[in-house]
Amino acid sequence: MSHHSSGPNFGFPRGDARLDLTDFYAFPKPADPGKSILVFNVHPSVGLNPPGPTTKEPFAPGALYEIKIDTDGDAIADISYSVRFWSCDDGKQIGTLCRVQGAAAARPCDEGEIIVKEAPVSTGQEALVTKTGDCRLFVGWRSDPFFFDANGLFNKMQFTGDDFFADKNVCSIVLELPNSALGNKEVGLWARTLEKTGEGWIQAERGGRPMQAVFLPGEQREAYLNGAPVDDDRFIGVFAHELEHTGGYTPQDAMAVARKLLPDILSYDPHRPASFPHNGRTLTDDAVDVFLPILTNGKVTGDMVGPHSDLLDEFPYLGPPHD
Ligand SMILES: [Ca+2]
Ligand SMILES: [Ca+2]
Ligand SMILES: [Ca+2]
Numbered sequence: 359m360s361h362h363s364s365g366p367n368f369g370f371p372r373g374d375a376r377l378d379l380t381d382f383y384a385f386p387k388p389a390d391p392g393k394s395i396l397v398f399n400v401h402p403s404v405g406l407n408p409p410g411p412t413t414k415e416p417f418a419p420g421a422l423y424e425i426k427i428d429t430d431g432d433a434i435a436d437i438s439y440s441v442r443f444w445s446c447d448d449g450k451q452i453g454t455l456c457r458v459q460g461a462a463a464a465r466p467c468d469e470g471e472i473i474v475k476e477a478p479v480s481t482g483q484e485a486l487v488t489k490t491g492d493c494r495l496f497v498g499w500r501s502d503p504f505f506f507d508a509n510g511l512f513n514k515m516q517f518t519g520d521d522f523f524a525d526k527n528v529c530s531i532v533l534e535l536p537n538s539a540l541g542n543k544e545v546g547l548w549a550r551t552l553e554k555t556g557e558g559w560i561q562a563e564r565g566g567r568p569m570q571a572v573f574l575p576g577e578q579r580e581a582y583l584n585g586a587p588v589d590d591d592r593f594i595g596v597f598a599h600e601l602e603h604t605g606g607y608t609p610q611d612a613m614a615v616a617r618k619l620l621p622d623i624l625s626y627d628p629h630r631p632a633s634f635p636h637n638g639r640t641l642t643d644d645a646v647d648v649f650l651p652i653l654t655n656g657k658v659t660g661d662m663v664g665p666h667s668d669l670l671d672e673f674p675y676l677g678p679p680h681d
Contacts, residue, residue: 359506359508360568361378361379361380361563361565361571362504362572364563364572364583365563365579368406369405369408370405370412371551371562371563372562375413376401376412376418377400377418377551378563379400379550379565380402380502381503381504381528382398382425382547382548382549382568382624383396383503383638383639383640384396384397384547384626384639385632385640387534393534393535394534394536395673396533397533397675398530398531398532398533399502399503399529399530399531400423400528400551401416402502403528403680414481415445416451416479416497416499420443420444420554421443422441422442422552423442424439424467424549424552425533425549426438426463427540427547428545428547428623432588433546433587434464434588435463436459436463437458437539437540438457438459438464439533440457440466441455441456441531450478450479451478451479452476453474454472454474454475454476455472457471466552473491473493473495474493477495478498479497479498480496481498482679484678493539494532494534494673499530499679500528501526501527501528501676502527503641503676504523504528505521505523505644505664505666506521506523506646506661507662510661515658517661519661519662521663530674532675534673537628537629540628542628544627545628546566546621546624547566547638548566548622548624549566550562550563550565551563551564564587566624567624568646568649569646569653570622570649571583573600573604574596574600574653575597576599581593587621587622591621594613594616595616597620599612601652604653604654606657611655635648641669642665644660647659647660
């Protein structure tokens, strides 16, 4: 589980698979370093609790799917790219992408400058891509690029290289932007999903970095998923507790490691090559092999699973969905 099944007991946040953020990636556009690619994946095609396939409906109509961008290092968003979806009478979905800049970007952004209007949501093999100006958007089902021997995790971390995600799908929001739209220097990135309720927008969950939201918030899972990076210092203690328990760290070392994992923001400088955990994250970076040694204090070094071979050389980069 990267960020899949991050709800209580490996269920879904607010019980809705479509609101489950699974992974977030940021990397320079291959062969065009003046642009960047942001990938925000949600909605695993298969759940663990309850086990089995999730709904085929890609995105939650009326929910808000947001990419938050902090341009000045204070862990508060200064730019937001937000997508909302509607279901049409024929069962197909469309999505509209808005951009908000300034203080309002920190809030739920259900309106703003429309960047892409009514982009069709892909459900089949062909990737429907909408291009507007210097921006490109894909929304819809794709092959899940995440790779992990999840069954090995549940078998006391006895990893055998059995990739649970080899035949799984996710719903992707893939965005191509000129670097100037990000502010042209190092930024902090995270994604979140929100649901509209009678009390207004409720954040279902959020995350910038892989793995840690599923494995480290312990009893504060709900507070963590509902939280914001600017307040993440309050989770250093619970992260450290989990690291002591799982990795056998000393209390001091556990605190030091926890501090490096928070706030839950992915740092990305578009002018440097991407490689997790140093800069952004590519679709082939082995986040599991980065995280397992941290979690276990070096006792487990990897899961013997590597990247998928169905990635594309061109936008939207993620492979076609499995049947
Ligand atoms: Ca999640
Ligand atoms: Ca900021
Ligand atoms: Ca691996």
